[in-house]
Amino acid sequence: MNDATPKPEKSDGTVGRTLAVLDRVAEFGRPVRFAELLPVCDLPKATLYRFLQTLTNQGMLAFDEDRQTYRPGLRLVRLAHAAWAQSSLAPIAAPYLDQLSKETGQTLHLAQLDQGMVLYVDKRNASRPVEMFSQSGKVGPAYCTGVGKAMLAYLPEDALQNALTRQSFHRFTEHTLTDATSLRAELENIRKRGFAWDDEEHEPGIRCIAAPILSPQGRVLGALSITSGQPDGQKQLETYAPLILETAEKIAKAASDWRFPEQKRAD
Amino acid sequence: MNDATPKPEKSDGTVGRTLAVLDRVAEFGRPVRFAELLPVCDLPKATLYRFLQTLTNQGMLAFDEDRQTYRPGLRLVRLAHAAWAQSSLAPIAAPYLDQLSKETGQTLHLAQLDQGMVLYVDKRNASRPVEMFSQSGKVGPAYCTGVGKAMLAYLPEDALQNALTRQSFHRFTEHTLTDATSLRAELENIRKRGFAWDDEEHEPGIRCIAAPILSPQGRVLGALSITSGQPDGQKQLETYAPLILETAEKIAKAASDWRFPEQKRAD
DNA sequence: GATTTTAGTTTCAAATATTGGAACCATGTT
DNA sequence: AACATGGTTCCAATATTTGAAACTAAAATC
Known part of the structure; x- marks a missing residue:
C-alpha cells in the first residue's frame, strides 16, 4: 500500500x-x-x-x-483496450510469445514498468498450468519479481532512484531482498549476466528467469519471463537462457521496427 | 433525484x-x-x-x-484490471464459458452494455482457448450484433429509448437493420424466442446465436453468444440454443449468488 | 418507541483554479 | 527572407471549485 x-x-x-x-x-x-x-x-x-x-x-x-x-x-475497460493496444508492448510481442510458448510449454509473462511497479501486459499459460498470481493489467512489486528486477537493472540512475523510493520492500518470502543496497548489488549481477532470476523471492515455490527488452538506444521497454513451479526449476530454466534472450531481442527489434516510441521515462 | x-x-x-x-x-x-x-x-x-x-x-x-x-x-490498463474484475461479469462467468467452450468448441463472446454500445468483456476463441485483454475491452454496435440485440430486447423502455437514440444505424451488410422500427420488431421476436440471432448483420459470413443474461429481477446484466463462420452456421447454431440458454441462466444465477449488484441503469 | 450515533447529502459565501484570446516561439516551407 | 504551421506561454477576467457547517435518513442504542 x-x-x-x-x-x-x-x-x-x-x-x-x-x-x-x-x-x-x-x-x-x-x-x-x-x-x-x-x-x-x-x-x-x-x-x-x-x-x-x-x-x-x-x-x-x-x-x-x-x-x-x-x-x-x-x-x-473501454479506454484500457486502446491503451493496451497502443501503449503496451503486447501487440508487438504477441507472435514471439506464442512462439516461445510453443517451444517451452511454460508460463510466460510480458511486463512493463508503471509508476515504479511491474505491470503485466500479457501472459501465456503453461500447457500444464501453475496456479499463480498474475494476469494482464495486474500490478506487482518490482524489487522481487524477475521481470521487475530485469527492468530496474537497466534503468538510468535517476529513474532507478525514483523507482526505488517508491518500493516498500515487504518480505514476501525468506528469499525476498528487503533493502535497496542488496537490491542494487543484485541489479549489478543482472547486468553482468544479461538476465534476471527470481528465486522464490515473491512466491514460495515459484521461480523464473527474466530478460529485459531494451530499445536500440538501451532504454527499458519491458521484460519477459519464463516461470517454473517445479522444484528443480532453476536448472530447467537455465537451459532457456539463450532462448529468452533471443526472444527479448526479437521483440526489441520488432518494437523499434514498428517504430515503437522512445518513452521519456520508463519509471 | x-x-x-x-x-x-x-x-x-x-x-x-x-x-x-x-x-x-x-x-x-x-x-x-x-x-x-x-x-x-x-x-x-x-x-x-x-x-x-x-x-x-x-x-x-x-x-x-x-x-x-x-x-x-x-x-x-492498471485501473481497468480492477474494473474488469469488479464491474464485469467476466470473472463470475469464466468457468461457465470454459465449460461451454469445451462443449461446443466454438468462439464465444461475453458482453455488457456501456453507453449504448456493446462492450466485450470476455471471449473464448475456437482455436486458442484462453485469451484475455486482446479482445476484452473492445466495443461494437448494439443494433446489429447478437449480444447487442439480446440485451436491447430486455431493456426497460426508457433505457431502450436512450440506447436507440445513440445508435447511428450504419449499414454494415445487406442484412443490417437500419432503422429503429425494424429493430423494435426484431426485439419483439427475440423476446418471444428467448434468444437472438445475428444473421450476417454485422460482418458477412458471420452468424451467431446470443442469449441475454438477466438478473432475478429481470434486469439486463449482459449477454453471451456463440459464433460460427461456417455457411451452414444457422442450422448448426440452432442446436446450441438450449445449451446457451442454460449457460446464460447459470451465469445469471452465479451472478446473483455472488450478490452481483443491480445496476441503476444498464444503458 | 424515543434517543443518540453514524453515514450520507446539500448549501453557499469565500477562495481559488480555470479559462482562453492573444502573443510568442520553433520549425519547416515557399 | 517572408510565411506558414504547429505548439507553448501569459495573465487578467471570471466561472468553478471549495469545504465548514447545517441537515436528513437510517441504524444502533437505550
Whole structure:
C-alpha cells in the first residue's frame, strides 16, 4: 500500500485530485463505501462526495444503489483496450510469445514498468498450468519479481532512484531482498549476466528467469519471463537462457521496427 | 433525484471535459498529434493543451516526445484490471464459458452494455482457448450484433429509448437493420424466442446465436453468444440454443449468488 | 418507541483554479 | 527572407471549485 504522499507529484488541480480518488477506489479491489474512502483520500467530506459523483456520472466509477458502494466502471475497460493496444508492448510481442510458448510449454509473462511497479501486459499459460498470481493489467512489486528486477537493472540512475523510493520492500518470502543496497548489488549481477532470476523471492515455490527488452538506444521497454513451479526449476530454466534472450531481442527489434516510441521515462 | 435525465448530459466541470479529451484520444486508435485533436475536441487551443498536459502528468495519456503524439497511458490498463474484475461479469462467468467452450468448441463472446454500445468483456476463441485483454475491452454496435440485440430486447423502455437514440444505424451488410422500427420488431421476436440471432448483420459470413443474461429481477446484466463462420452456421447454431440458454441462466444465477449488484441503469 | 450515533447529502459565501484570446516561439516551407 | 504551421506561454477576467457547517435518513442504542 502506497500511502501518505510526501510530496511526490504535483496534484494537477481538480482533475488530478479526482483521478487520485479513482486510484483509491481501484486499490480496494472490492466495492467500497463512502465512509471507507473518506479516511484514505485525505479530502473534506463534501469534496470527496462531489468527486465520487463526478466520476460516477462519467462512468469511471459505478455506484451500487443497494449497498451504496463504488467500484471502477466499465468505461475504464473501454479506454484500457486502446491503451493496451497502443501503449503496451503486447501487440508487438504477441507472435514471439506464442512462439516461445510453443517451444517451452511454460508460463510466460510480458511486463512493463508503471509508476515504479511491474505491470503485466500479457501472459501465456503453461500447457500444464501453475496456479499463480498474475494476469494482464495486474500490478506487482518490482524489487522481487524477475521481470521487475530485469527492468530496474537497466534503468538510468535517476529513474532507478525514483523507482526505488517508491518500493516498500515487504518480505514476501525468506528469499525476498528487503533493502535497496542488496537490491542494487543484485541489479549489478543482472547486468553482468544479461538476465534476471527470481528465486522464490515473491512466491514460495515459484521461480523464473527474466530478460529485459531494451530499445536500440538501451532504454527499458519491458521484460519477459519464463516461470517454473517445479522444484528443480532453476536448472530447467537455465537451459532457456539463450532462448529468452533471443526472444527479448526479437521483440526489441520488432518494437523499434514498428517504430515503437522512445518513452521519456520508463519509471 | 433520479428522473431519466432527458437532457443531453452535464459536462461535469473540468473533470468531465478533461475525460472527454481522453475519449477523443482513445477513439483515434493510434497516436495522435495536438493539431489532430484540436478540431475534434471543440476546445480552445490553450485549454486543450492544458488538459493534455494534465492527463499526461497523470499517466492517463502517454506522450511521445519524438513524434509529438499522445496515446492512452498504461495507468488505464492498471485501473481497468480492477474494473474488469469488479464491474464485469467476466470473472463470475469464466468457468461457465470454459465449460461451454469445451462443449461446443466454438468462439464465444461475453458482453455488457456501456453507453449504448456493446462492450466485450470476455471471449473464448475456437482455436486458442484462453485469451484475455486482446479482445476484452473492445466495443461494437448494439443494433446489429447478437449480444447487442439480446440485451436491447430486455431493456426497460426508457433505457431502450436512450440506447436507440445513440445508435447511428450504419449499414454494415445487406442484412443490417437500419432503422429503429425494424429493430423494435426484431426485439419483439427475440423476446418471444428467448434468444437472438445475428444473421450476417454485422460482418458477412458471420452468424451467431446470443442469449441475454438477466438478473432475478429481470434486469439486463449482459449477454453471451456463440459464433460460427461456417455457411451452414444457422442450422448448426440452432442446436446450441438450449445449451446457451442454460449457460446464460447459470451465469445469471452465479451472478446473483455472488450478490452481483443491480445496476441503476444498464444503458 | 424515543434517543443518540453514524453515514450520507446539500448549501453557499469565500477562495481559488480555470479559462482562453492573444502573443510568442520553433520549425519547416515557399 | 517572408510565411506558414504547429505548439507553448501569459495573465487578467471570471466561472468553478471549495469545504465548514447545517441537515436528513437510517441504524444502533437505550
